[in-house]
Amino acid sequence: MSSTAIEINSKRGTWGGGNEPLKASYGKLMMWFFLLSDIFTFAAFLITYGAIRVSYPAFEGPVHDFVSSNEYWPIPEMIFNAVPFLHGVHAPLVFVGIMTFILIMSSVTMVLAVEAGHRNDRQDVVKWMLWTMLGGITFLSCQAWEWSHFIHGTDAGTMMTYVNTFGETVKEVVFGANLHVNEYGPAPFAQLFFFITGFHGFHVTIGVVLLFLAFYQAAVGIYERRGHYEMIEKIGLYWHFVDLVWVFVFTFYYLV
């Protein structure tokens, strides 16, 4: 019976084992299926945003007359209009546009690193991984500023009537945002902002850690000794996914 294995091997079908029916390695397949499950998580978040949004009235009237109130859902371009170092300047969506640009560029340098990996070019891999990491860290810093501004709020704040944490109805000027009340609109507006961009930022943070690991391992020659740069490809898939999610967050949270 010692030769059975070899004999069966030749008769095995596509799904009989001993080969790669999907023509991709185990690691790459699992990364794809993990990303599929992650797509569901983010989609659930964004669709929930849509559902909660349509359950509130929209602001009636021209955009430039918009004033914040917890009676209706805010117009995002009137809320996200601040840029670092330009205090008090109304620059709608400019900062988030810059963030989108940074993330797309880091996705480009990532795909260049993957291309270099296919050619076994260590120097190019290390160079592009470094650029990608830089893009990721810059994006995270931008998001930190964005959050800080969102939490601290504008100079004027908004006069609001709401139920505070002690269950009392109060009328006062609200500054910034927390999970309970925010000066921009109904409470779920800030809650969803924190959850959706926070969960995305968490993914970017993990991504930067993975990028650093891959960068380090490529630089010291671990992949060269291993004989292939597939790890760069797998981490690349994850990084592009982070970019993919941002494309949707940008549209659904900032544009629509």
Place this chain on the structure above:
Amino acid sequence: MSLHENNSTLEVLPRNKEKIKKIWKTALILLVITSVEFLLAFTMERGMLLFAIFIGLTLVKAAYIMMEFMHLKDESKTLFWSIMLPLIFLVWLLIALSKEGADIFMYRW
């Protein structure tokens, strides 16, 4: 300077000019689409038409990222569809929750 020593055991292939050019072309398309979205946000009236355009352009961007950057179109057909087909469930989630949201609106206001 250790990075510059070429003590490679693997054969380093020359840069694939065509592939790299295609990557930059995809990047340009993504950036142009984003700029168009940005421009439309301030020139068009807010409403269903604008939102439909935004969602359409977003799907185009998503397709470029998945097909060109993640190389999904180069994978085997089975892998391609085992990723794409489950996404149909999301259409259902979208329809179900949109109705739910609209109903809550009717109930509240």
